[in-house]
Amino acid sequence: MKPKVTRLQIAARGLANRCPNCGGRALFVPGRPFTLRPVCGECGLVLERDEGGFLGAMSLNYGVTVCLILLPILLAYLFGWIGGATAAVAAGVGAVLFPVLFYRSSRSWWLMNYYLVLPQHLPANQRRLAADEDANT
Numbered sequence: 802m803k804p805k806v807t808r809l810q811i812a813a814r815g816l817a818n819r820c821p822n823c824g825g826r827a828l829f830v831p832g833r834p835f836t837l838r839p840v841c842g843e844c845g846l847v848l849e850r851d852e853g854g855f856l857g858a859m860s861l862n863y864g865v866t867v868c869l870i871l872l873p874i875l876l877a878y879l880f881g882w883i884g885g886a887t888a889a890v891a892a893g894v895g896a897v898l899f900p901v902l903f904y905r906s907s908r909s910w911w912l913m914n915y916y917l918v919l920p921q922h923l924p925a926n927q928r929r930l931a932a933d934e935d936a937n938t
């Protein structure tokens with residue numbers, strides 16, 4: 802059976818910080834940009850799946866910060882394009898500022914990763930299972 806929400810739609814919605822289930826923009830509490838809602842404000846999809854759910858997003862945020870900010874600064878320093886003091890200041894500022902700016906996307910991208918692997922877990926894609934059928938297949 803073809804899912805109602807495809808992996809391509811899940812990726813597009815996740816990259817745009819939208820709900821993977823309905824595509825709505827209600828992932829975060831209005832007026833509180835760093836507070837993820839426990840459930841989507843439009844369709845009720847559970848966003849806070851468990852207490853440690855933020856750890857995956859935090860790891861993703863760390864990895865993107867290293868790859869997009871710290872590694873280029875290190876390479877620029879090693880190739881002699883910038884000095885040591887400049888590299889140290891840029892790395893320090895980048896390592897603090899970028900994760901804050903990327904926080905919302907990291908939460909959304911982590912949620913996207915989960916549903917890219919298990920798209921059948923989206924409420925929009927669920928159907929009645931046969932007696933001998935497993936929901937994880």
Ligand SMILES: [Zn+2]
Pocket residue numbers: 820821822823824825841842843844845846
């Ligand atoms: Zn939703």
